[in-house]
Amino acid sequence: MSDTIESGHERAGSARDTAGRRRDPYAGFPGRVGRTFGESVAAWPQRVRPREGAPNIVVVLVDDLGYSDIGPFGSEVPTPTLDGLAERGVKLANYHTMPLCSPARAALLTGLNPHRVGYSFVANADPGFPGYGMEIAEDVPTLAQTLHDAGYATYAVGKWHLTRDSASSAADSRANWPLQKGFDQYYGVLEGLTSLFHPHQLVSDNSPLDIDEFPDGYYYTDDITDRAIGMVKSLRAHDPDKPFFLYLAHNAVHGPLQAKPEDLERHRGRYDGGWDELREQRFARQLAAGHFPPGTELPERNAEAGYQVGPWSELDEVQRKLYARYMEVYAAMVDNVDQNLGRLTDVLAQLGELDNTIVVFTSDNGGTGEGGAEGTRSYFSRFVHHPNLPADWNPDVQREIDLIGGPQSLVHYPRGWGMASNTPFRLYKGQTYAGGVRVPFVLSWPAGLPRADGDSGVRGQYQYVTDLLPTLLELAGVPRPSERRGVPLQELDGVSFAEVLRAPGAPSTHPEQYCEMTGNRSYYRDGWKLVTLHRPGAPYDDGEWALYDLRTDPTEIHDVSAEHPELVKELAAAWEDAAWRNGVFPLSDASGAFVLRHPDEQALRRPVTLLPGTPELERYRSSRLVAFRSFTVEVALDAHAEADRGVLVSHGDQGGGYSLYVEDGRLRLAYNQYGELFEADAGRLAAGAHLVTLEATAVADLKWEFEVRVDGAVTGALGPVHQLIGMAPFQGISVGVDRKSPVSWPLWERHRSFRYSGALRSVTYLPGPAAPYDPETVVRALREAAAAFE
Numbered sequence: 173m174s175d176t177i178e179s180g181h182e183r184a185g186s187a188r189d190t191a192g193r194r195r196d197p198y199a200g201f202p203g204r205v206g207r208t209f210g211e212s213v214a215a216w217p218q219r220v221r222p223r224e225g226a227p228n229i230v231v232v233l234v235d236d237l238g239y240s241d242i243g244p245f246g247s248e249v250p251t252p253t254l255d256g257l258a259e260r261g262v263k264l265a266n267y268h269t270m271p272l273c274s275p276a277r278a279a280l281l282t283g284l285n286p287h288r289v290g291y292s293f294v295a296n297a298d299p300g301f302p303g304y305g306m307e308i309a310e311d312v313p314t315l316a317q318t319l320h321d322a323g324y325a326t327y328a329v330g331k332w333h334l335t336r337d338s339a340s341s342a343a344d345s346r347a348n349w350p351l352q353k354g355f356d357q358y359y360g361v362l363e364g365l366t367s368l369f370h371p372h373q374l375v376s377d378n379s380p381l382d383i384d385e386f387p388d389g390y391y392y393t394d395d396i397t398d399r400a401i402g403m404v405k406s407l408r409a410h411d412p413d414k415p416f417f418l419y420l421a422h423n424a425v426h427g428p429l430q431a432k433p434e435d436l437e438r439h440r441g442r443y444d445g446g447w448d449e450l451r452e453q454r455f456a457r458q459l460a461a462g463h464f465p466p467g468t469e470l471p472e473r474n475a476e477a478g479y480q481v482g483p484w485s486e487l488d489e490v491q492r493k494l495y496a497r498y499m500e501v502y503a504a505m506v507d508n509v510d511q512n513l514g515r516l517t518d519v520l521a522q523l524g525e526l527d528n529t530i531v532v533f534t535s536d537n538g539g540t541g542e543g544g545a546e547g548t549r550s551y552f553s554r555f556v557h558h559p560n561l562p563a564d565w566n567p568d569v570q571r572e573i574d575l576i577g578g579p580q581s582l583v584h585y586p587r588g589w590g591m592a593s594n595t596p597f598r599l600y601k602g603q604t605y606a607g608g609v610r611v612p613f614v615l616s617w618p619a620g621l622p623r624a625d626g627d628s629g630v631r632g633q634y635q636y637v638t639d640l641l642p643t644l645l646e647l648a649g650v651p652r653p654s655e656r657r658g659v660p661l662q663e664l665d666g667v668s669f670a671e672v673l674r675a676p677g678a679p680s681t682h683p684e685q686y687c688e689m690t691g692n693r694s695y696y697r698d699g700w701k702l703v704t705l706h707r708p709g710a711p712y713d714d715g716e717w718a719l720y721d722l723r724t725d726p727t728e729i730h731d732v733s734a735e736h737p738e739l740v741k742e743l744a745a746a747w748e749d750a751a752w753r754n755g756v757f758p759l760s761d762a763s764g765a766f767v768l769r770h771p772d773e774q775a776l777r778r779p780v781t782l783l784p785g786t787p788e789l790e791r792y793r794s795s796r797l798v799a800f801r802s803f804t805v806e807v808a809l810d811a812h813a814e815a816d817r818g819v820l821v822s823h824g825d826q827g828g829g830y831s832l833y834v835e836d837g838r839l840r841l842a843y844n845q846y847g848e849l850f851e852a853d854a855g856r857l858a859a860g861a862h863l864v865t866l867e868a869t870a871v872a873d874l875k876w877e878f879e880v881r882v883d884g885a886v887t888g889a890l891g892p893v894h895q896l897i898g899m900a901p902f903q904g905i906s907v908g909v910d911r912k913s914p915v916s917w918p919l920w921e922r923h924r925s926f927r928y929s930g931a932l933r934s935v936t937y938l939p940g941p942a943a944p945y946d947p948e949t950v951v952r953a954l955r956e957a958a959a960a961f962e
Contacts, residue, residue: 238593446484
């Protein structure tokens with residue numbers, strides 16, 4: 173007897189079929205199913221494939237790179253790879269982005285305004301409002317998801333920073349990690365910054381890597397490029413036709429500034445003339461290249477309170493030598509990025525695919541002024557922002573000049589170089605003036621966008637970061653669907669500028685755009701720009717607004733708000749409307765909301781016991797155990813022998829941290845105070861089982877006092893020393909080893925990661941009470957008091 177099921181046929185009278193609970197395994201099958209293969213007709217689902225000849229797409233996103241920092245946009249730094257891409261492609265001279273990294277990345281990868289996606293700020297906050305959710309919702313597909321659904325291979329390497337720091341641990345759901353947002357493979361750092369010589373936590377696909385030491389000569393920018401090249405080569409070995417999307421997101425040139433010695437050597441002496449001379453030289457090249465209309469003026473040095481830059485000529489000889497060195501390091505990093513892009517494009521050329529690869533090169537935001545007026549050799553100390561820093565707080569440390577740029581120094585340049593980086597614009601990253609939001613943009617696709625004779629390749633049309641996604645989809649021939657996996661999708665804010673790329677005279681496709689970052693606001697419409705430089709805590713009123721006619725004043729020098737009061741009122745109202753439609757509110761104020769976190773994070777302050785072999789505890793998780801509080805670390809040794817040695821516990825790196833170790837029979841405590849090393853001898857550690865305790869007591873002026881105890885008896889002490897707060901310690905807690913960047917450089921030189929050789933049973937952290945100056949404690953107390961009063 174033959175029993176055959178054809179497409180659409182249902183077996184009648186089956187007692188097993190229950191509506192809504194069991195799917196018919198044959199439903200929708202286009203072939204025919206009998207009891208045997210011989211009685212059946214096979215059919216296969218149609219595989220999704222991109223259109224014939226679909227281009228590869230490479231998006232190179234550099235971190236904190238200013239408008240003038242590459243050769244095609246006026247720089248003296250040799251960038252031959254980018255020069256070549258620009259000569260074959262198009263430069264958007266009027267491309268705008270967000271003034272901070274996570275919001276810019278969210279906008280680039282989704283095509284939506286970042287507040288709508290939940291990225292009003294960097295992914296290091298969780299104040300509890302929709303615009304600060306730091307999670308890309310299911311109805312907002314990323315560029316990678318859309319291309320992947322269309323048959324592309326999708327790869328990401330480098331900086332992610334779209335996962336909230338509290339969600340970066342191995343225990344998290346990983347819902348907002350790269351692989352869950354459309355990428356087939358990922359390699360890099362989830363957070364916003366890292367050491368380029370000793371990355372604090374590398375992630376491969378969905379897993380943090382457990383690394384003790386990096387090989388000599390390791391450099392992160394080289395490493396992520398190697399990984400990207402490997403992904404492309406592997407794809408081509410397996411499939412000669414499948415197009416790919418590569419998102420290559422550099423942590424360079426974000427601080428801390430670190431460069432390879434051979435790259436740094438090429439830039440010796442290049443910046444001895446200073447930032448004033450550099451701005452003038454870069455601006456002259458920009459004018460010659462046609463980036464700005466004739467008559468465009470170079471603004472005076474930034475003079476706004478807190479952002480001002482003095483003349484180079486007023487610096488003394490010691491300052492000039494030090495400051496020039498900082499900029500040499502920065503230039504070497506830009507140089508290295510170009511070299512690595514050259515290695516990637518060489519591979520594409522060898523594969524015969526460079527001409528049919530869309531290569532985009534841009535920056536997430538403008539150059540930064542965060543190094544302060546003097547710069548710093550103590551990166552994490554400079555960026556501690558607490559209202560009650562003690563008088564002896566040092567935002568810098570002494571370092572031999574030859575160490576600047578190497579693994580022992582975490583440096584950033586003075587903001588005068590950030591001003592030069594953003595030539596010819598005013599202000600910096602974080603502000604909505606052009607210095608924060610106008611960045612270089614190069615796009616090359618010789619096969620699909622060949623340059624016509626007489627086309628300079630320069631485009632002066634205003635375009636915005638949200639426009640990149642629809643542009644790339646149009647060029648690739650991939651429509652953005654209205655729904656994905658049954659979920660209706662949110663509409664785009666960006667508009668394709670493909671026609672602008674093709675035709676120099678085409679109009680801008682993005683006539684108006686709001687912007688907001690930590691209270692700094694702007695509104696662009698048809699060449700007019702309304703903008704504020706908001707003072708933290710100041711009221712949000714119309715007195716903040718300045719108005720510029722960018723058609724004649726692209727460098728925002730001449731405020732014409734007094735001459736056009738009705739236009740100011742109109743654009744201010746447009747900003748307000750856009751802010752409500754996009755989820756911008758609430759705006760930042762003096763209430764301290766940014767220090768608050770989800771109530772569930774209180775669990776991160778419970779005691780934790782770490783066993784030998786535990787991978788390094790993630791940075792944010794580690795910080796919750798010690799930040800702004802007293803704490804105790806208990807190290808249980810089962811059988812210490814006289815000859816045993818090594819690190820018992822470590823937390824931190826060259827930017828700040830502490831470690832307990834045994835060397836030459838003696839127990840020692842090393843404390844790295846933002847780059848300044850202190851050591852305490854806690855006496856000989858006798859053979860046998862012991863409980864070694866490190867007791868940190870939070871005292872006045874944001875300081876700790878340390879005691880070391882062996883079996884309850886005090887054997888050593890250190891302090892008072894400044895507490896490690898803000899982003900320090902940046903590397904997490906390790907048991908029985910000091911991984912990657914060491915707390916004590918001299919100890920690392922003697923023993924490298926220095927694994928403990930004895931029988932270590934466990935390390936237990938016991939967080940104590942918060943100090944009265946803990947910002948979260950202060951804010952919660954004030955809110956409770958206000959609620960009680962009401």
